[in-house]
Amino acid sequence: MSDTLETRLKQEAAALGFAACGIARADATPRTAARLAAWLADGAHGDMLWMADRAEQRGTPAALWPQVRSVVMLGMSYAPPVDPRALEAESQIGRISAYARGQDYHDIVKKALKALARWLVAAGGGDLKVFVDTAPVMEKPLAEAAGLGWQGKHTNLVSRSDGSWLLLGAIMTTLDLAPDAPARDTCGRCDACQRACPTDAFPAPYRLDARRCISYLTIEAKGPIPREFRAAIGNRLYGCDDCLAVCPWNKFAATAAANRAFAARAELAAPEVADILQLDDAAFRQVFSGSPIKRIGRDRMVRNAAIVAGNGDARTVPQLLALLDDPAPIVRGAAIWALGRLDQGRFAAECRTRLPLETDPDVRSEWTGAEMSPMRPNAPDQR
Known part of the structure; x- marks a missing residue:
């Protein structure tokens, strides 16, 4: 050469x-x-x-x-050294996209x-x-x-x-460097990434509607996560790797060659949803110091955790109840939705006292249009 x-x-x-x-x-x-x-x-x-x-x-x-x-x-x-979808069935664990688990x-x-x-x-x-x-x-x-x-x-x-x-x-x-030949698309007939998307964010191959993408919804979206996507989020706390993880070309990726700086930090590899629900701003900054997650701020992260909790079981009800008084409307709203899915009796009782006092229109709509799940309190979600 x-x-x-x-x-x-x-x-x-x-x-x-x-x-x-x-x-x-x-x-x-x-x-x-x-x-x-x-x-x-x-x-x-x-x-x-x-x-x-x-x-x-x-x-x-x-x-x-x-x-x-x-x-x-x-x-x-x-x-990543393991399939990012490995924790999909762990409802009390929040999944974080592989790129964001380390520095x-x-x-x-x-x-x-x-x-x-x-x-x-x-x-x-x-x-x-x-x-x-x-x-x-x-x-x-x-x-x-x-x-x-x-x-x-x-x-x-x-x-x-x-x-x-x-x-x-x-x-x-400004240098005139010799260019390389462009890459050739070899996706062929494979549509694994399209089929893997939980929210149908691809209206067609090679086209993404970010408004339906879980990575967008949990990272970029600033307001309430639209109701139609909440159940599909599952336990995805920050981002979504599903369309990436199913790509057949990943079999050639050598994880040993990956930069060690991207190795998952212990507290980000499999965080407990209940722990995230309890974070105030200072604790959020401490936990996610040096992480790209810190950019979304505490309120969006706790909002995400409340949605994940609503897709789990009633073990997080105490933490959700505490969030009903949260100063951030997006947090209160997500906690209301989750409570309605996990404990209908407590939801009804809280609604009677809190709805008349709520002034935020998005939060009020969570009380009046909450999605009720047929789950039994303290029973694991089997959906």
Whole structure:
């Protein structure tokens, strides 16, 4: 292999912990802007208003930085050692997406990206910028153009060597680097990811309606989780890995090569729902310090836990009762819904005294339209 700048760049990337590195021309994704515009026009982004706010910059790297000539796309593997669906039947355990069980991936990937950027400037010169997830960059189309993988039918990147388990970062540079061949879609007739989705979030292959996606509902959605999706959430406390976990290409992902920083922290590997329900803001910050979960805040996390509790059994009723006085409406509302499913008698009694005093319209609607489950108090949910 010739000792070109591109070759040495990829060797350095591997040494820094990246599982994949490829190069694309800055103008390699001409259809991205139109596809993004159509997706936004459908309203499929839901509450993710930041997607629309800087849509013009997302359409092409040059719109974000006119001087860019090449984009170096990097992928870091977080392949989990066990199937993320293994705890699906444990109703008192809240499942957290594999990428969020360890250290914050933003910090891990950005640190390696900056180190690689310093190397590239020293070796080749030019100006550059680094991006990890938070900037208006369409990483997945660029990663496909750079040969890292292809956007599968679940709309996430699929790699022949790392399955659906790559976290992406980008380095934009003014250097004219030799581009890699784009990846070829090899999903074929497989529709495992489409069938795995608990909420039917894929209106068609390669299309995602974020408003129905459990990852969106438990992470991005700021208000009450729509009633139609609550039972399907099951015990998914933060995010959902189902469409990723069933991808057949995962069999080639070597978990031993995954960055150890993504290893699950003990308290996040299988958290008890009852414990999450009892978190105040200070305790939330302490438990999720250094985790990407801290970004959603205590109220959304406890809201999620209440939904999970409502899909479990009556052991969490004491914690739910305490949340009926929570200052956050989204927490009170979720606790009401869960109580109605787990203990109908207590729900009715609390409703008589609390409904007349409730002023928030969303919370009032939980009292008046609560979904009642035929479960017996203290009996496990058999749905």
